[in-house]
Amino acid sequence: MGLIGAGGIAENRHIPAYQSLNEDVEITGVQDVNLVRAKEVAEKYAIPHVYEDYLEMLKHVDAVTICTPNKFHESIAVAALNQGIHVLCEKPMAMNAAEGKRMVDAAEKNNRILMIGYHYxxxxxxxxxxxxxxxxxxxxxxxxxxxxxxxxxxxxxxxxxxxxxxxxxxxxxxxxxxxxxxxxxxxxxxxxxxxxxxxxxxxxxxxxxxxxxxxxxxxxxxxxxxxxxxxxxxxxxxxxxxxxxxxxxxxxxxxxxxxxxxxxxxxxxxxxxxxxxxxxxxxxxxxxxxxxxxQAKNFIDACSGKAQLRSSPQEALxxxxxxxxxxxxxxxxxxxxxx
Structure with a gap:
């Protein structure tokens, strides 16, 4: 698992969840436009790799969790899905439904899991x-x-x-x-x-x-x-x-x-x-x-073919x-x- 965006939602929700599921998933990389912040989070949680560019991260992971401002959800998700990478993206799906539709299309085209973080x-x-x-x-x-x-x-x-x-x-x-x-x-x-x-x-x-x-x-x-x-x-x-x-x-x-x-x-x-x-x-x-x-367990199980998503990308759209x-x-x- 790679984390894109190292802010509060990554540190307070996603990192603890994935580290609790360490038999099923390993966080191997973190990327943030604030490289100092990314390095701090990586050191604090023993994440081995820090990336300046998320495109470089995509070469080394099976899935990513997107925790960036909403403006960047679509471009990052589509890039990851087109590289064959599963995506859990924080809510809302994107800035608007048109962007969300492009995310759904990319997931369907590449037969990859796309989940939006509606954890309620x-x-x-x-x-x-x-x-x-x-x-x-x-x-x-x-x-x-x-x-x-x-x-x-x-x-x-x-x-x-x-x-x-x-x-x-x-x-x-x-x-x-x-x-x-x-x-x-x-x-x-x-x-x-x-x-x-x-x-x-x-x-x-x-x-x-x-x-x-x-x-x-x-x-x-x-x-x-x-x-x-x-x-x-x-x-x-x-x-x-x-x-x-x-x-x-x-x-x-x-x-x-x-x-x-x-x-x-x-x-x-x-x-x-x-x-x-x-x-x-x-x-x-x-x-x-x-x-x-x-939510993290459901996403990981869906990526592994063990479960269906409780929150489908079509519903998020x-x-x-x-x-x-x-x-x-x-x-x-x-x-x-x-x-």
Missing amino acids: RFMDAVALAKQSMADVGNPIVTRVQALRQRKVPGWGVFINKQLQGGGSLIDWGCHLLDTALWLVSPSKPVEVNAQTYQRLSKQPNQVNDWGSYDHEAIDVDDHVSAYIRFDDQSTLLFECSWAANIKEDKTHVSISGENGGLSVFPFELYQPKHNRMMETHTNTTEDQQQAGLL QVSKVIDAIYESSNQGKSVFIN
């Missing part, structure tokens, strides 16, 4: 919700809230639209959007009406829990709301924010269906039985490190199409249909 699918509560959808029945209304109280990331390039493509939606909301789309599948989104905002984060003298940032430089969304209609007439009410003036952070996914309903965080199942509403509660974990480990439609709808001030 591997969280205990989400996996149980997926198994419980038979009790929910056909979805009617899905509700998603990915809300943070005053937590614009004050590090990295998160507020740079040229490098990231967007803000709270493309960085944080995409996780719960992917989760919801997976749970209600095979229902497919067909129409989006949305509005994006960047009012709060543009204000001077910020109250912000995640460090300081240049309020004049930020050019990405800090709030997003959307109404999404599906091909079976079900709907999804979506809201995400980095900087909400709310009491506390909120991570919420719930589904009301024809036979029952559920809420994911924490997991609860609601069913009409015996002339009353019954609630089922159970203990589930929301351990993101464990989810990252399970669908998420990107919805994200594109949300931004387009806001820009145009009207509903947008998804191809």
Whole structure:
């Protein structure tokens, strides 16, 4: 395994996961445009090789994990896939769906594994919700809230639209959007009406829990709301924010269906039985490190032909199409249909 990008997500999620799976995978190289940083990470985690150029790394590995800013996802992934290298790419898939489609095409052409890091699918509560959808029945209304109280990331390039493509939606909301789309599948989104905002984060003298940032430089969304209609007439009410003036952070996914309903965080199942509403509660974990480990295991097993991907590149591309439609709808001030 080679790591492309040696920032926080590589160090805090992917390196620990792969080193826990050391019977199945060995991290043999790391590359970053900041060579000093790459060398520091390599030394800290006993990674034997450091590369200045990821193209050189591709000659020496079986798979890569891409942890760069979003702008570079497509070009690196396509180059790797065309060299016969399997790819795990951090979310979102790319800057837009057109780039994502080129990644999918390269994976299919070269018969290689491409996985996008939507690790919420591997969280205990989400996996149980997926198994419980038979009790929910056909979805009617899905509700998603990915809300943070005053937590614009004050590090990295998160507020740079040229490098990231967007803000709270493309960085944080995409996780719960992917989760919801997976749970209600095979229902497919067909129409989006949305509005994006960047009012709060543009204000001077910020109250912000995640460090300081240049309020004049930020050019990405800090709030997003959307109404999404599906091909079976079900709907999804979506809201995400980095900087909400709310009491506390909120991570919420719930589904009301024809036979029952559920809420994911924490997991609860609601069913009409015996002339009353019954609630089922159970203990589930929301351990993101464990989810990252399970994601790495699934990717390695898929590369070895032992498993199918839980998160397919085609599904990740669908998420990107919805994200594109949300931004387009806001820009145009009207509903947008998804191809």
